[in-house]
Amino acid sequence: MPAVNGTSGNSAKLSTSAVRSPVKLVPVPVKDVGVNAALKAQSDPSFEVKPHIFEEFALTGQVAIVTGGNGGLGLEFAIVLAEQGAKVYAIDLPATPSSDFVAAVNYVKRLGSSLQYRSSNVSKQEMVNATICEIAAENDGKIHVCVAAAGILGIEAECTDYPANMFEKVMDVNCNGVFFTAQAAAKQMKQQDIAGSIILIASMSGSVTNREMNWSPYNASKSAVIQIARSMACELGQAGIRVNSLSPGHIRTKMTAAVLDIQPEMEEFWASLNPLGRIGAVHELRGVIAWLASDASTFCTGSDILVTGGHTIW
Template sequence: MSAQTSDRLNGRIAVVTGGASGIGAQTAARLAADGAKVLRVDRKGDADLLLDVTADGANTEILDAVRHKYGKLDILVTCAGISKFLSLEETSDEVWDNNLAVNLTAVFRLVRDATSLLKESQAGRVVTIGSVMSEFAGPGLTAYTASKHGLLGLSRALATELGGYGITVNCVQPGAIETPMTAPAFNDMPEYKTFWSEKAPLGRLGQPQDIADVIAFLVSDDARFMSGHGIYVDGGAMVQP
């Protein structure tokens, strides 16, 4: 846990999808350390609410739970995501559809359905989790890259839709982060791990806490005039060719 915690989120209510592992788990812990009450949603693990964000009725269940438990919603962070390295020819329709469903469509639907609650907040915040692949591309990640490009565009559109209600929307774009989702790629392709470590001027891979701390800033009053942005958190990787 970062030492730079505070009480700046006291009284705030947050929902974090993908909240039982990786970036989502660290984000939930950091927001709680800053004083927020957090409902962690995930399809497995020790989440407060176990469900698949793409399932029929998932959003109703999430929003009913936060209404029943807390009576309001101030912060929505969408960390649920999937990724798998496959060549273009190996990328089936099912893989394509699943990437779009989890990484893009589920985010759109949840923000849409949560808007009425967020409008009631005096400090509505939405943070989506994109990727450096929201503005970059490489072989083996066609479906993932398309979904993350779409998510950045969605986040910018949401910022224009919701800004009039005082709701900010930003898209955090992590670089190479060591999480359960990325572990298979790093283990199977050590050259991939080396590439991203060397590409970053800071000379290392990121950790979930690196992302969680930025999210904690974005949902706080300190970021009240930031909206509609894609924010790289990548150790400087994207400033180098």
């Protein structure tokens, strides 16, 4: 326990000598947007009046990586970041990318951006670190955005019977893999003094348990992701690096198709568990990724953003 001034209780102040990393205070940013822009425009007729909100979402000239980017949510995220102007690298397991990925590369090229594929395994610390170092080296050491979306669901089995090797595999990808990815990206950002954005894909299953689904390792791994984001946000805040988690609800991808293709009635059941009465579509996470990755969210760190159709409010 660190020493405190005074006796005890929440009101006691930490003695700065006991704090290993006292928080360095940073000036509040001032920007000529919104009301500030309106006031400037009123007093200075030469002030250019134009919308700024889309500029705030721009990632022009930035480098972004997305793990699990060969398909599903990860590929959608990769396209969003490319639409924002970033040069995007997707990292995933297969040696060669999927046909969806190839279509995305051509689409992104026509948009004037770039999307590339790198094969790597996020649960191998040295391997994913080497992949991220190589991407940084190709870009003068720069990585601005990291989305850690690689994940697996594991099998469905009762907690009393859940096999150890499968529990470990889920943790290896969802928990270790997310940590190793974020760690490698953060290292590059720190070295280059880049106030980057790291987004860890958790799940509503990190905050609530999916009714009727026996996925205890998956749920545990996603709680860990939320806590990794908070912990890294605390350590990296002074470097200006933001770390948040994004927790989607039910969305049809290859991952959920593993359940829905075998038990189609589950879609209706899952839909009935949120007030919107439907599951989500992959594209419905575009806005939140664009927001978290960009300067539109500069005061957001250590947050878990739930996008679930309201699943968790019941």
